[in-house]
Structure formats: C-alpha cells, structure tokens
Amino acid sequence: MAEKQKQSGFSLTEVLMAVGILSIGMMLVATMFPLGMHLTAVAAERTIASIAADQAFAKIQLYGVDPSLTSTDKFVDFNDVLPPTILIDSNEFAYPAMEQGGREQYYWSALCRKANSISSDRTVQVIVFVSRKRGTGLTYDNGASEIPVPVSVSVSPSGDELTINGDETLINPSSTIVDNATGQIYRVTDRLDNLITLDRNWQGGPSGTVWTIAPPDSGGANPAIAVFQKIIKF
Numbered sequence: 001m002a003e004k005q006k007q008s009g010f011s012l013t014e015v016l017m018a019v020g021i022l023s024i025g026m027m028l029v030a031t032m033f034p035l036g037m038h039l040t041a042v043a044a045e046r047t048i049a050s051i052a053a054d055q056a057f058a059k060i061q062l063y064g065v066d067p068s069l070t071s072t073d074k075f076v077d078f079n080d081v082l083p084p085t086i087l088i089d090s091n092e093f094a095y096p097a098m099e100q101g102g103r104e105q106y107y108w109s110a111l112c113r114k115a116n117s118i119s120s121d122r123t124v125q126v127i128v129f130v131s132r133k134r135g136t137g138l139t140y141d142n143g144a145s146e147i148p149v150p151v152s153v154s155v156s157p158s159g160d161e162l163t164i165n166g167d168e169t170l171i172n173p174s175s176t177i178v179d180n181a182t183g184q185i186y187r188v189t190d191r192l193d194n195l196i197t198l199d200r201n202w203q204g205g206p207s208g209t210v211w212t213i214a215p216p217d218s219g220g221a222n223p224a225i226a227v228f229q230k231i232i233k234f
Helices: 012-063
Strands: 105-114 123-133 150-158 161-164 176-179 185-192 195-198 208-213 224-233
Touching (some): 123 208
Antiparallel strands (some): 123 224, 150 208, 161 195
16 A cells, blocks of 8 residues: 655744744845935035035135134134135035036035234134035025025033023034134034033033024025034135
8 A cells, every 4th residue: 555645844834934034124124225325325415515625625725815804702704704805706605616407506604713813823714614405495594695604603501511592493403513712513412492412511611602504594404514624824
C-alpha cells in the first residue's frame, strides 16, 4: 500500500506575523523619506547661503564702507554707512542677481560696526544675513522693504532667556539673533509669548537690543537661513 506524501507549508498565523513585521518595516522606511528630503533641502540651502555670503562680503568690500559713519557701540545697516557717492541697485542684494519670475529668491543684508575705538583704524565688523523670499507681493519691516531685512528688537536677558520688549512676533523659534552690543550670535530654541529661550547663556549686558530677520508682514515662516560674520579693513 503506497504511503501518502506529506506536504508542509506556512500556517495562516505565520503568514500574518510575517506580513505584520514586513508592514512595520515598510512604514519605518517610508517615514525616513520625508526626513531625508528635509535634510537634503536644509543642506542645499546652507550651501547656497554660504555662496551668497561670500558674494555679499566681496560686494561690501568692493562698494566700501565709510568707517566714520560707524561706531563701536552698535551695528548699523550697511546701506546707511556707504560712501556718499555710492548707490546700490536693489538687485545687487539678490542671489542670483536677477529676476526669478516669482519663484523662490535669496537675498543678503548686512550690519556694520567699527571693530575698535582707534579713530585711524578702518577695520569694520560686518555681519551678513542670508534669507529667502517665497513668492511675490511680500513686504517686510511694516511695508518699508520688499526683501527680508534685519530689524532691531529691545530685550531684557536672564540666563539663557530673553524677554521681548515689543512686538513678540518679530522673533520666532529657530530665529537667529545678533546682540547689538557684542556681535554675539544666538539661536532661538523656543518662544512662549514674549519670552524666548536661547541655545546658550546670554553674554551681553543686563539689557539691550538684538537684530533679527523678521517674518513677512503678512506672517509666515522665518525667512533667515544663516548668519555670517567677518572683519574687513577698508
């Protein structure tokens, strides 16, 4: 009498377990794609910001700064310390320096301060902000500018926290701020109403002013990408 051939295979329970494990693995892989795309975009923007900053420093050195219009006490806008005979077209602050047909455009702005108190010294501390503008029709600084520009904000510090004495919407989480008195650069990690938390303890005085790139007048994301600092002799 012939013996029956035995057949072996996976049970329904084993199949369901395998499908469940595979599904979990696929979900974990899927969640990595948005993060990877975000990190790629951040890296690309920081590369652009570095190139734009190099271009900005070169243009600032080319156009020049009148050191007599600067002081060691505070930073002033680059446009306010240009030699009297120099007038810069607004497109010169764009990167690349051409119209983009309403697409995303990058811009730089700068602050200047005399590096030391020696009257004959023409060394200037320059801070460059690189920002993005998404779309046309956006205005900044209460309609005073069509491109992102640095604005000054009064603050009262305590440890790694600052109290904003004014419009709290000018500084958001992830904003970068610059101490007007020392030139120290800080990153904002959190904000609760008018109280912001910094990435490290405040190194300036008991009260003061900071510079930052404010969001568009209509609201939205923080436009600043990066901040660069350099000492230039004119």
